[in-house]
Amino acid sequence: MEIIAPSNTYLRQKGIKASLQRVLIYEYLQKTTAHPSASKIFSDLHPTIPSLSRATVYNTLNLFVEKKIALPVQVEGSEARYDLCDPHHAHFHCVSCQTIFDIPIQEIAVPEPLRNFEVQESQVHYKGLCPQCR
């Protein structure tokens, strides 16, 4: 059985200095299924952490992406939205209500034509209309 390390231990294992603000941003991402933008994270956390700045949220998200614990979910025409990489899953983006749904899938092996490439990221992304909007 896997032992879930506390967030600060997890961040340190990933080579990230676990400041309080980083831990709180990480835990916020763990708790939400909304795939929030940086602005949304900032406005939700700012009341509890008055010292938090927008720049810190952006820098922390960039660091999480660089260390591969989070990834930007690209939605055309809107601000990047963020999600944790684990567990591996696909996304369905509803183009009407803008909801991003998590779709559990098996991790896909790197396709044969890419064997000499260094794959740094892969995302499975569906878009269309969710059951409420179709």
Ligand SMILES: [Zn+2]
């Ligand atoms: Zn929808």
Ligand SMILES: [Zn+2]
């Ligand atoms: Zn997701």
